[in-house]
Amino acid sequence: MYEIIEGFLEAARLIATFDGDVMGIAARSIIISLTATVLATLIAVPLGAAIYFGTFPGKKSLINLIQTLYSLPTVIVGLLIFLLISRVGPFGFMRLLFTPTAMVIAQTVLVLPIMTGLTISALSGVDPVIRDTLRSLGATHLQFLVNIMKEARFAILAAVAIGFGRAISEVGAAILVGGNIMASSFASSTRVLTTAISLETSMGNISQSIALGIVLLAIALAVNLVITTIQHR
Amino acid sequence: MYEIIEGFLEAARLIATFDGDVMGIAARSIIISLTATVLATLIAVPLGAAIYFGTFPGKKSLINLIQTLYSLPTVIVGLLIFLLISRVGPFGFMRLLFTPTAMVIAQTVLVLPIMTGLTISALSGVDPVIRDTLRSLGATHLQFLVNIMKEARFAILAAVAIGFGRAISEVGAAILVGGNIMASSFASSTRVLTTAISLETSMGNISQSIALGIVLLAIALAVNLVITTIQHR
Amino acid sequence: MIELDNVSKQFDGPAVLAGVTARIRRGEIFTVIGPSGSGKSTLLRLIDLLDSPTGGTIRVNGTDIHANGEESLRIRRMMGMVFQKPAVFNTTVTENVAVGLRFRGAEERVVREKVEEALAMVGLADYGERRARTLSGGEMQRVALARAMVIEPEILLMDEPTANLDPVSVEKIEELVLRINRDLGTTILFSTHDMYQGQRLAHRVGVLMNGIFAQVGTPREVFTLPATREVARFVGIENIIDGVVVAENGISVIDAGGIRIRARSPLSRGEQVALCIRSEDLRVFLEEGGKTHLNGNTLPGTVASIVPRGPFSRVTVDCGFALSSVLSWKAVDNLGIREGSRVTVSFAAESVHVIRQE
Amino acid sequence: MIELDNVSKQFDGPAVLAGVTARIRRGEIFTVIGPSGSGKSTLLRLIDLLDSPTGGTIRVNGTDIHANGEESLRIRRMMGMVFQKPAVFNTTVTENVAVGLRFRGAEERVVREKVEEALAMVGLADYGERRARTLSGGEMQRVALARAMVIEPEILLMDEPTANLDPVSVEKIEELVLRINRDLGTTILFSTHDMYQGQRLAHRVGVLMNGIFAQVGTPREVFTLPATREVARFVGIENIIDGVVVAENGISVIDAGGIRIRARSPLSRGEQVALCIRSEDLRVFLEEGGKTHLNGNTLPGTVASIVPRGPFSRVTVDCGFALSSVLSWKAVDNLGIREGSRVTVSFAAESVHVIRQE
């Protein structure tokens, strides 16, 4: 158990000394996962709204499918993206494999189902009278959506928090399409906290892994505090 | 891209022929993840209720902490459980490492934060007048909780769906504390779909990985249909 | 102008609206009254495009509002609606009221001014910065009212807008409604279960019953000449007596279980009728003390009960059938009647409204 | 018995309740009336243990209900509550009504019987299998009523229980309330903004204003002898005139802006008073047509407006100050008055209620 304590001490040391490698990895984690979360939000929220407010055949099945995709293993997401962007894949010419961009794409895809599903849940939590009131006040489609979102902001931001959590904590897709590369330039590297944790773990450096895990949680805490602040505004 | 098609064909073949190995792995996945989800539900729902309805100092911080733990990487959960149950750990005497039980524990811990957090969200979605009505009708604490749950059942079951999704799709903890063992007896083996997918991927068998992923999603779909049915009752 | 043309609406069960027809004129105040569950809210929701009718058409200024997908925003923006159980947005009172203006792209300065004015009008001038979710029932209802009014709609739909308000607030809101109607020419359509309110405010009243308008008319028509027995009962006519026309020469004579009542009515002998007599039109005298009305009715009876009702007492007299009359407390005291007293009830033939029974 | 002892409640802003004191007797029907936002709901919620007072104590049968954590379930189970905006559980109507009985572990057979009976009582006999969420406003309110009644509580708290109901339904509910009170001896405490309802049903009325009971008394006391100017206004006394006592010998004389009014009052010369005159107590005569009351008041004036009000008209006469009187339509027709007519208003000294101004 002393590895845990050691992990905490190590985490404190890494943070306190601004350990260059770790800071780079952490920064990359934040950039990639935040970008993916923002992208996913921009897609999932309108998509969820379109599904929730739309009436079309197969709506129920679609919602079921979305819920099912909550179980999509990150490795499978990674594999699918990998197949698409690897050199022989249809998008191979873009040379995206093993770049941070690829990781952003994979994480976006990964969190889309859960964020879309939670958006739908969030919207269904809004009092129907509120919806009617907005309509009766003459909201355009866009105004309607914006205001419904405002009413559901608590739940939608909770969805964002969950999406971010899933993005920053996943490793399967990140390693498959990113490759956990540590190059000398920041932009060519794709090592993020989770892949680094995996690596440290596979090397048997448990306390180092735990230290990185704590750094990750510290980032998550900061992001969550921001989200909570917005929620309660 | 042809690996994807191949994956689908392979998945169809595996399911159609009741491939022994795959069926065993799939069964193990279902058993472990369902058990973990049920356990987590039994803990998270009362816990979420206690937090939501309780008034105690640090409540807000606790909720923030829970949200932060959404970002807990599965590998870190795996490591912590590993440290606890490995032979030299405090619970080493129980010889749980590399057993399905260990995987259940790890997955339970993994999904607890998100299920607790979503339970809290679900409860906060219940009309306060409903809460007052239950109280005024003379509900005991238990009756109150049961009935609030009934009112929030849609959102709580959505939380269960998300918990199950996370449990069955995670691999980091499963591999660390389970070990991805394929032994000759069912009970001693710890290979589940995600760890098998990882293995196949690391061996370069992409279509086999995708096939297993499809099997996993088929299971998730079945579980979700059950959940949806309960939701709409 | 709103034209309701054979509008019907059915949910899962039996039809809620089954052919509602009416024309609400521009600038009119039209009240929908009707029992709980008769479809008042449903009707208003159909007009506000919040639901679609199962049959019939609703035209606003000639446009079939449900036929025109692209037009619906324009049409909706002509209307404002106050819901029966208003919901407020989870923000400040000011922001709640401002929403409609913002939707229409009003300038911030204009928004601020108008919102302030609207809040003052509903008596919530100091509530601007309060979070709307913490308001009392009546306060919320007033916020909803201000929210709908502030956009100055051409048509204002209100679903029981004063249901949660005390009489003083009700009076203020009523004055407001009248003022909006008068100053801005707003067409106002509202439902109420407060018949007096209907009467005070409305140019015309529609009585919704069993899925249709059982009667549409001026308040006075509806209140004094109800078209059906149910309407009569609903508008508060306490004395409704069944009978058969037995004579008809200028003044009809109706036999009500052996007791003969004179009334003005064009119906012919043998017809089954219901007689409506407003309790205010009855006079009660001690024993044989009353003067006999020529062509009027004078019935002996026993006081069955005396119940306070507002500043009045309701005195019910058993004359073979029960007749309720409303007397001031003082009158009751002066008469010195109590339960069991022998009295005479008298009323003019003109006070009897005769309804043909189907 | 419910004792409210200096109960206060403050949310973020100023105190909502600031020392409410009253004793509600066992078996009594007690009505809380008061303007919107005066704290009626807040008070009922405090009694039902749904919120805690900031100060003071509430005792039920002698127990301080907020002091006793362990007792709270027992105390709550003595009470039933109907909320102002009732919410229904997302299940059938029957299950909604059954909840309280199930909480008390009633047998299935008993539950079924009682629920059926309760639904019949509120006029929803056929609604048992309907999903409660699809009910109309009034229907929901009746479900909430049935739900609270079915457990036969010792104390029934109702927050504006008939706010969403039409008069026919209101009458049914009122009868039900009276029956429950009579047959089961249930203590009933309800808030209403319908003063007549308060009066019809209540043994006693408390007028909540500015955080306290401005007056507690029988309906007749409150309605005829309001304790303050605000109460007078609130209970619907339309004529409230400020003045100074200038003479006092049996009949006081009050100077109201130059016009002298006679009234019965024990107040002494020089005191600032408000005079309350119920509009029903005014008589209106054409020009000098009225007989002069001995010890009464006869004031000349001009008709300022004639407004229909229920089956009556409200005639406002400008006599220097405005005086409103209520006349039947017929009386108005008979008098032949219209706006601008010169008339005389007369009323007895006994009809004037004098309130000392603070």
Place this chain on the structure above:
Amino acid sequence: TTSDPTPVEKQQLRIATTTSLYDTKLLDHLTPIFEEKYNAEVLIVSAGTGKALEYGQRGDVDVMMVHDRAREDTFLADGYGTDRRVFAYNYFVLVGPESDPANVSGMAPEAAFTAIREKGMAGDASVIFVSRGDASGTHSKEQAIWKAAGFNYSAEVKGSGDWYQEAGTGMGATLEMANEKEAYTLSDIGTYLAYKGNLDLVTIVDEGDILLNVYSAMQINPEKFPDINSSVAKDWVNFMISDEIQQEIASFGVDQYGQPLFYAAQNDWEKIGVTEAEVKNPVV
């Protein structure tokens, strides 16, 4: 000694092994034979070398099978393991794009590495070396080659430029990455053969003593962890160096890849530089 071949309850044997060995499926091929023979159940956990050693150090397994002599030595010296036996060997290969931009085909490993580094440092963007970078046996070997070529790994190789990239993942993923980037990498022969079909990479250097890859098995020290299943552990180690299994090892993979993945250690102890006892003497 061998354990009673017919105990009533099956004994469990837990083995920690490195991923690259496990992924060849050699062990899947051998365990049924063992289980049949000893009526035991074999549980194999594959993990990175470091993690596998961690399992061993914590007494979570009974047998350890890795391919990193230096760290094995430390592991033995620290008393965690005992009774090491070498059961197989093969060679690492330097693979790279067919175009061979650094022009190192056929060179000695050390020379090839030196040339790659030079081109890379010179800024030739087409020359990239992808390293496992995960402290695995393969990574250890790579570092050993850099050292033999005269470089200080952490100062002159690691992080010295964009030409040198650490994959930080398993062998398969590293090969995929090298393929994608048209880069060089060092691989064990087993994984390379398994992946060859998906790759455009070709063997650039496959000869040189330094490329030797030696696989061994050892039991976890029962003195340190008394409840280790020592007898079955010994059985396994002895099983691996038994004649029958040595033959199985030598022929494993031939039908699939047309060449063996491993050479039996039994008779080549001199060639691979270990003592005869380490390949032949049964553990007692």
